[in-house]
Amino acid sequence: MILNFSSYHFKILALALCLGIVPTSVLGGILIFDNLNSNTSKLENELVLSTTNAANGYSEWIFEHVRQLEGISSDKQLISETNHMINSDENSPEHFFANFNLETKIGSELEKNPNFLEILICDTDGNVFFTSDISLPNVSQKNESHFQNALSGKIGISDVFLANKSLKNKFGVYENNLPTMLISSPIIGDVGIIGVLTARVDLSSPSSFSFAELDYRSVDSYVVNDENYFVATPKFLETELQKPELKLLASNPLSGEIIDIIQNYNDKGTNVNLIGYSNYNGDEVIGSIFPIEGTDMLYVVEINKNEAFIDIIQLQIFLYSSIGVLFSLIVSISLYFTSNLVTPIKKLKDVTHKVTEGNLDVVIDTKGKGEIHDLSDSFSSMVSSLKESRSLQAQAESKYRNLYEKSPALHRTVNTEGIILDCNESYAKRFGIPKNEIVGTSIFEHVSPEHTEYMKSVFEDWKNSGNVFDTEIWFKTKDGEKFPGLISVNNLYDTNGKLIGSNTLIQDISDFYKTLEAQEERKNVEQEMQQVKHLNKQKDEFLSIVSHELRTPLIPIKGNCEILLDKNFADQLTDDQRKFVESIVSNSKRLDVLIDKILLAQKLDLNKYQFSMSDVNATNLINDIFQSYNSLMKQKNIQFVNSIKDIPKVFCDENALHEVLTNLINNATEFVPPENGMIEVGANTKDGMVEFFVKDNGIGISKEKQERIFDKFYQLDSTHTRTHGGLGLGLAICQKLVKGMDGNIRVMSEEGKGTTFYFSLRSNV
Template sequence: MTNIRLNYSKKLLFLLLVVSLVPLVSLSTILYVDKTETESNILKNQLNSISETGSETISERILKQKSNVMSMAQIDTIVTATKILSNSDIGKDEYFKNRYELENQFSVFFNTFPELQCFIISNAKTGEILFYSDIFPPKEDLKNQRHFQEAIKGNVELGEIFLSSTPLPNEFGDFEINVPTFFISAPIQGEVGIEGILTVGINLFEINSIEQPDNFYTADSYLVNSEGYFLSKPKFIGDVLKSNLIKTRPELDLQIINPDSNQFTEIFKSSNSENTVLNLNGYTSYLGNVVVGSISPVKGTNWSYITEIEKNEAFSEITSIQILIFSIIGIVLICMIGLAFYFTSSFTAPIKNLQKATEQIIKGNLDIKTAVDSKDDIGELSRNFEFMIENLKEMTDIKEQLSIQQNLRKALDESSIVSIIDKNGKITYANDKFCKVSKYSKEELIGNRQDILRSNKIHPPSFYADLWRVISKGKIWHGEICNTAKDGTLFWNDTTVIPFLDKDGKISEYVSVRNDITEQKNLTQKLIHAERFSAIGELSSRMSHDIRNPLSIIQSEFELLKRKNILDEKQVERVTSAVSRITHQLNDVLDYLRDTPLESKRFNLSDLLSRVLTSLYVPSGVKINTSGDEIFMIGDESKMNIVMINLIFNAIQAVEEGGEIDVSLSKTNKEVIIQVKDSGTGIFIKPLEKIFDPLMTSKQKGTGLGLASVKNIITQHNGIISVKNNPTTFIIKIPQKEEHDNSSNS
């Protein structure tokens, strides 16, 4: 046993030797990453420094030229001469005198600033050239150029670079045409405003000289404009000439184009940035070399200063470190692979056997044998594992426990509406009953917040806030909740919300168990409704006695007063209207509460309409039109009398300020049709069909029971009543029997 354990210990010792190689690899990797970051940062700082320093130098030169031009434009001699030359009535002598003074002044500037090539003074309003220092007037249209327009606004602005049409000194001092030149314009400010515009031509060679970096052999710095044309000579001008990219000089001839793609180089695509942009990933330069670089904007211009270094030179030290590190790692990997084959057969085989046994136990197979025929530590571990399985068999019957849990889950799902939400309020489970009552599918519910079921019309936000406050403390909440289904209908649940805790004692989810009590709630509402109408019935019986009798006396006395002509016409109309309204409202209540069977017979509907119109008080401003032939129908004449009174009285109230009411009667082979239309303002209740609900009214004077009574009577006749707006029209359709049947009922 001692020798075997020793062999196993040697295996572990050998494993430790292998593991000791890991720190070597880690250390090599750390050194590589650190060196790479250091070299990259150094390269980044060098590129940025060269570009930013170069762009600042060019910017300062341009700013100096702008300052010089602005100073020139403020000299009294130039201001005065410009003002005089702008005068169209100037005499010849005065004209030549001021030109002579300007020529003297500008000759001083030519001697002081050799980079200045010409001076032009223009009229600020018309753009007319008042003075030019060259022999011939300028060919350029200055007035429409941006630098000229900016000068009119009071600014000093730089123009675009162009090739001169007159001989100018080149970079070698020789005079020739097509020398890169640009204009700077400044306002000539007088006492009363801008007297003119001073435009100065400046030789580009005087400001575009660039000091090439010497710390990298392949480093190249150059200046480009917004169109990608070179404004300075690159370091490798000889290579450019050999490649036939230019004819004589690169300025405004050579473009920063990738020769492979014939597109602008990657670095130039960042020329619109306001800050320095760095590219260390590598891109193809205008010479076709893979380079890294940086680009900096030149302030006050649309120029950019670019510095590039060939990528191989820039990352040469990093490449050397890469080769060294990868060599070390390769050797280590070869050693590790050889050792892995050895340990796979001698060390991991028993462990794999135990792993397979564990998988069988997870599947519920407790009859698996895990004993390993070995007297080392692995053998002892396998024997302990087998002892644990035997104890597990005696302590727990896993299948039985799972069966109990599944049965409990099934019983809960079958008996109740169940859902589960996480601690953020999102639904993670919903059973079939929950989907049925909410009318949402499981796919629509899972992942959504419980808020989609809220009924804010029933419960205020404080109700839900109180609920969350209780369950967030780990307490059980119980109560009744009204929710909104997918189709907008409401359903009530008796709900219990139970917080579930994880192993750390923190809330992980909330289980809601509900019972549908919608039908009970509806029955309760109906009972309350019935109790209210019972109270209305008791009140109506008192009204019938306490109001009708005094009202009859008032009507009788009023008739006597009318006969004696004591009251004027307006007083008679007001009293008649008030008595009619009280009588109608009292009848509304009594008619709605009476539940008497139909007494059907054949009667003349046209005569009934005439009697109703005679019985109602019609204000002088209301006109009632009737139409239709003489109509007979089968029905309850007294109840139809209530229908006609209610509809026409409502129409009169709708147009009491003045208007028309149209009442039409018609009959087909199958039904009688009654239409009452008025020219009033319409019904504002939505939806319109609610006008037939008890106690629903759009008038301050009504009881809300008249139209409910009308609908009950029409329903008793197996008919239908409908309403529409614009204009307000009530339409009644009552089915009729065949004519031979009618004779038997007459």
């Protein structure tokens, strides 16, 4: 298994370690501390007790010797012989025997107690007069403390000192430096103290009871003097080894300072050292020290430190190994979890990352059992449904994209800066700009300049409210074409719900406007039509009013004249009066004619004139006209020529033809010269048409005037001093009537020579 170490591994490991090791350590610590406490106090007690016992034992052992010495000194024979020795001459036989008896006595005493190395007797002045060892120098004991003590009646005990000479020890072996002490007891005779008995005692071989007994394998107990010299130790009881000079030194484990523990004991009275120190053998020990009463010696008990604290060490070892095992267990478990929990989780996490990044094509290992498997399974199905929904979304997006892209409506996507981020084909096409040139430009560039300010306010409103719906804006294409559009937005928000832009829909409503304009135009036309109709109606009414109102006053005028001209009154009028009345009648009739003309011209203008077409015998018509004009022409001295020959019947309205002819004839009479005036009326047949003409020898019409003579109210003579009257309606009426009968009218004229009007009408014959 390859482990990819991730932070999870370390986290789990750390957690496990915290959960496992820390409590164990604490528990262990508490155990050790408790154990240490109970152990050390027990140890201390044991040590102190055994040291005290041993010291007491050793002391007892020494006093046994003292008691023995007292027994010897109080022996009557010894006292007696001592008296003899003191009170007899040195060379006397009495002295000699006494000495001999003492030797015997002491010799037996020495045999009884092998620890007594030698015995000497001195007088009260300290002079030695008897010694068991002849090699002993005769040294005055006078200044020795043990002697002084004995002399005062007590037992005197000297300090420990080395023998300084070869002495046989307990085992019969000679030693040079045996530790010894001198014990003195007074010899009391009848008269008081007569001498002092002193024995040298071998201190190195105490009886076994006096050694400390402790339940430790490494117990070491020995007696030292206060100058750190070995006095006795069980180790040396059965050996001939030279006893070492002992240094009971302890090194402070913290500061490394060397402490002389005997000095330390003397100074501070501390008799137990559990911290440990190096003993004379170099061993690491703990120890206890206690003074031996009545001597300058001390008793020391030591135990190997390791052994002494074996429980605690074992506990420590157990604890450390437990922690080790625990650690290994935890690491193993962590690794197990790493491979079985973290690794799948990590894989799942990696997959999650991929999914987050949008990669849904991930393989999820759903092998295994348990929650991880369930999680993987759920995640797998989640990814599947995500895939599915993504696919649906993609389809929807694609559909939307197509809708957006292919929509005939104009779409664009803008941000809140008004920059176009995207647009559809319709948009690009409508504005006549390639899409890539549109993207990145400002929306205001597409707005008709006079609408820019309004657009800005709409845009600001949108940013504040998020609302734009069917707002009308005028746009401008690249070609400068302006068109109206309705803007609606579909807002875009980020995940925090902040407005970031919009999909804008623009409905091009120029067609609507065109329709509207067309409708308006139609409406206007209809209105105009209505107005025209109304005007026409008014004109019709005007026509009726004019004819009625103008003609009505004429009726009584003419009627009164006719009464006057009636035969009943004929005789009552003078000739002049008759002429006046007749003038009134004729002028009334002229007024009638004028009214008729106005009405006719109006009718023709409004196409109200109803032509009743029929085949008309024009020859007869013209003949009748000639008849009626005859007298007038004679009166005006005009030569009136009728050059009509046989012409076929003409298809026309008879009244209209009559009107045209009489109009032209009347017109001609206006312009012919007063003398030798001539008017000719005739007709020619040509291509199924009959062309009539009215010719005069009048003043003629200039070319430019010829073009306008058929205009209504056009006056040939428009000067202020016009000599020719009329409303200027005659020729206009003629043209309208001829054209109304499918004919043509034209003029041929030369100024000063005359004018000829031609008009042609259809002939069905």
